[in-house]
Amino acid sequence: TVSVLYWRLLPLPVWPMSAATGEVLALAASFQQSFALATAVELKIPEAIRDGATTTAAIATAAGIPEDSANRLLRALATIGFFEQDHASGRWRNTEKGEATIAVRDTIVHLGKHCAPGWMHLTDALKTQRHVAQQAYGHDTMWDWLVQDPERVATFNANMQLATTRLTDALLTQYDWSQYNGKRLCDVGGGRGHLVGSVIKKHPEIKGVCFDLPEVVAEGKQWAAAQGFDGLTFEGGSFFERVPNAEVITLGHIIHDWNNDKCLGILESCRNAIADDGTLII
Ligand SMILES: C[S@@+](CC[C@H](N)C(=O)[O-])C[C@H]1O[C@@H](n2cnc3c(N)ncnc32)[C@H](O)[C@@H]1O
Incomplete structure (x- = not known):
């Protein structure tokens, strides 16, 4: 799955196509970029790199995932400008965009991990004009699911506080x-x-x-x-x-x-x- 994701994050034109078709396909695939980003941010990879974990092994340890997975995720996100790897040393650094994710972590996680399941059921929502929370979250509302886990509540609250404080x-x-x-x-x-x-x-x-x-x-x-x-x-x-x-x-x-x-x-x-x-x- 992760290799498919890596391939997809690369610029798309693999066969001749019009600019419009290229744009359409890039948009259709863009959820993969969002999910990859939300996952790295949820695992606090930008913070780990900022705090000095710059080898793939150290980043993997900080994130609690196998080194091979970390390597694939980092390379995927490097294709869209969040991380850069020094080829001589193999060490990673955050780009300006990668660093910018840190201050808005809760919003990225809320969108990518809390809201996204609901969007999967947009067709049903439009057909029935009903909430699709049961299908998406196994509860009557997204909040009934959020409140099952104090970490989700803290992320959600911090996200709303950030949005409203602006x-x-x-x-x-x-x-x-x-x-x-x-x-x-x-x-x-x-x-x-x-x-x-x-x-x-x-x-x-x-x-x-x-x-x-x-x-x-x-x-x-x-x-x-x-x-x-x-x-x-x-x-x-x-x-x-x-x-x-x-x-x-x-x-x-x-x-x-x-x-x-x-x-x-x-x-x-x-x-x-x-x-x-x-x-x-x-
Ligand atoms: C989009 S947030 C808005 C938060 C805040 N008013 C702001 O503008 O930053 C929606 C709020 O409604 C709350 N909420 C959802 N269901 C509720 C319910 N049944 N009773 C009271 N509050 C509820 C959520 O917990 C959340 O804090």
Whole structure:
């Protein structure tokens, strides 16, 4: 399998074809590049190389895989510019792209290892307009599968925190949160509490609550404690059943995850919990 993968990562034109056909085939094969990348990143190979494991044997030991497998994976990813090998010494180095994977590791692993199984069932999802989580994950939702493993939860939470933190400055400066001083703000499906924590850090008179699945808030609490989000509280539960009472509720990157019926369920829980003159921010 790995030799096929290596062959596929090479530039494609093996027989005469139009540029358009070449582009189409390259795109069709590109999942192999994503999977190879996600695997190397999941095994922390870029970190191992950065930290001095530069022979194939040392990288294999750090990654916990046989040397021959490491050799094949490294060579495959060298064809698309993540690693370089010095031919005289056989030692590996990260390219700039290889080094760049380290800061976004959790996002790469989340996409390549958590999201990809769902995409395998896109045809069924389109035909039935139902979630395909049972087929893809053996559970009713991807999250029911994620929460089985604390490492998956930590990777997922760190990925969402990274994604949302890129927006936080704009959210804090472009919106007048001070109008909610003295009120209770609940971020529903709030992950590690990264958004609501940032809001109350800047506006300490707002009472912040992060609501998410119990396993998610358990990991989130530990992370938030190190961020100085004083006063932030966490509640665990399912937004299909209830959410905490609040004058202001935020839903960040939630609604796009669900079909219309499920979205109505989430919105109904918010309606039941929000003050009559409250605000829902999506
Ligand atoms: C795409 S993430 C968004 C996280 C965060 N709001 C952000 O924007 O960074 C979706 C969130 O919904 C949470 N979630 C999924 N199912 C849930 C449920 N039934 N009840 C509460 N939260 C849930 C997930 O754990 C996850 O934190």
